[in-house]
Amino acid sequence: MAKEDDFDQQLPGLNEGEIIVIRSKRRKRTISAYRQGGRIVVSIPARLTKAEERSAVPEMVAKIRAQEIEKTVDESALATRVDELLGLYAPEISERPVSVTWRMMRERWGSCTNLDATIRISSRLQRTPAYVLDFVLFHEAVHLRYGDHGPAFKAVLARYPMEGLAQAYLDGYEAAESDLTVPDLPN
Ligand SMILES: [Zn+2]
Structure with missing residues (x-):
């Protein structure tokens, strides 16, 4: 063994x-x-x-x-992008993450820890279009101010212009992934 x-x-x-x-x-x-x-x-x-x-x-x-x-977009570029997205769509949010890192996560697209202001992004997003990655980055960045998915959070998130399209892409990706995850293993 x-x-x-x-x-x-x-x-x-x-x-x-x-x-x-x-x-x-x-x-x-x-x-x-x-x-x-x-x-x-x-x-x-x-x-x-x-x-x-x-x-x-x-x-x-x-x-x-x-x-x-x-x-792959490197991690310092991810942090820069978070800064740009907040500047564009949520200038009232002054919080900034101390780190934005890629992480192998199968269950989630991203996560944000308010306490230490860290953001992790699923490495599955390394192969998606930029507007999808931006959407997840923006979602996690808004969590720096709002911890839950309440009305205040949703109102800010809705300012992202391609929200519907990005959400549809992620839903489709998840549906395809759950169908295709385990390839048939020949005996
Ligand atoms: Zn969330």
């Missing part, structure tokens, strides 16, 4: 179910990896040994993550 644990530690995401390894009988030589339903699916030939799997899978996962990082 120690070996398995080592593998899990080398490869963040495996424990959380973010990474799925599929052994394919049809696959002879090649290994492929892709994103599906928020997970990284690595497809390997069925004949690969456990040791070969342990060396091949992290490499493929690293490749996918590197491609994604290239396209």
